[in-house]
Amino acid sequence: MxxxxxxxxxxxxxxxxxxxxxxxxxxxxxxxxxxxxxxxxxxxxxxxxxxxxNGGEAMPPSGHQGKDFVDWIEISPRARQTLFSISAGLGDHSKQGAASPHLLERVLVSGRNRWRVVGNDDQYARPFSDGGVTPLIKLALLEQTNEPGVRFALTELGVATCREFWRRWKARDPTLPLMGVRS
Missing domain, CATH: 1.10.287 (Helix Hairpins)
Structure with a gap:
């Protein structure tokens, strides 16, 4: 079957x-x-x-078919948390001075793949798990840069997705998915 x-x-x-x-x-x-x-x-x-x-008719269609960003609901909770952390500067929609998002680089910590923000040498800074970054790469929200090492940055789609999230966040949109509950 x-x-x-x-x-x-x-x-x-x-x-x-x-x-x-x-x-x-x-x-x-x-x-x-x-x-x-x-x-x-x-x-x-x-x-x-x-x-x-009813053949799916009770569900309102996604308001963003053919959109230029990924709906926040389609991103896994762990990846949402990573994206939230690295894109905080994109919440400012003014034309000038919006902080650029962070670059992430892969590092090996206790034999496990982890990701850290490039330039953050704080020994107490908590690295991101591979499970919080890999889904973002698969969704084409992050892509490898041409810089030395394994470094990734937000794509145009990633930036647009983050900007849409921060717009909804600032508007206190009650339909935004939960951040802290993982499946």
Whole structure:
């Protein structure tokens, strides 16, 4: 039996819904509040069932088909955190003085591939994991530079994606995906 492929944006929507349920459950447990995790899961499954039965028509189409950036929801949580960290200077949309994003270089730490910001020689600076950078390379948000060593910088698509994120962040967009809940 073969399974049909599900649209990647729809899958990302389902994952974000699950992350939200888990985050609310963890928060409620942490603070001893009442919770209805079973009810939330039931509503999510019902929505998914109806979506499938209706041929996906219940889901509003992505507002950015044919866009010049990657929707934040399509980036994995660990990669979102990396992108958030290296693109903080892109939040300023003024024509002058927007800080350039950081260059990342691959380093070996305790036998594992890690990534660090070029020029950051602070021994206490925490490197990024390979799992937080590799998805950005696969999505063509980062590309290797012509500089010596294994160094990567944001592509035009990466910069546009970050600018769109920071625009939504500043507007306090409630539809932005969660940052800290990993799958």
């Amino acid at each position: 073969t399974t049909s492929k599900i649209d990647k944006h729809l899958r990302a929507h389902f994952k974000e819904r699950a992350r939200g349920i888990i985050a609310r459950d963890r928060m409620a447990r942490k603070y001893g509040q009442s919770q209805n995790t079973i009810g939330e899961i039931e509503r999510a499954l019902t929505e998914t069932f109806l979506l499938g039965r």
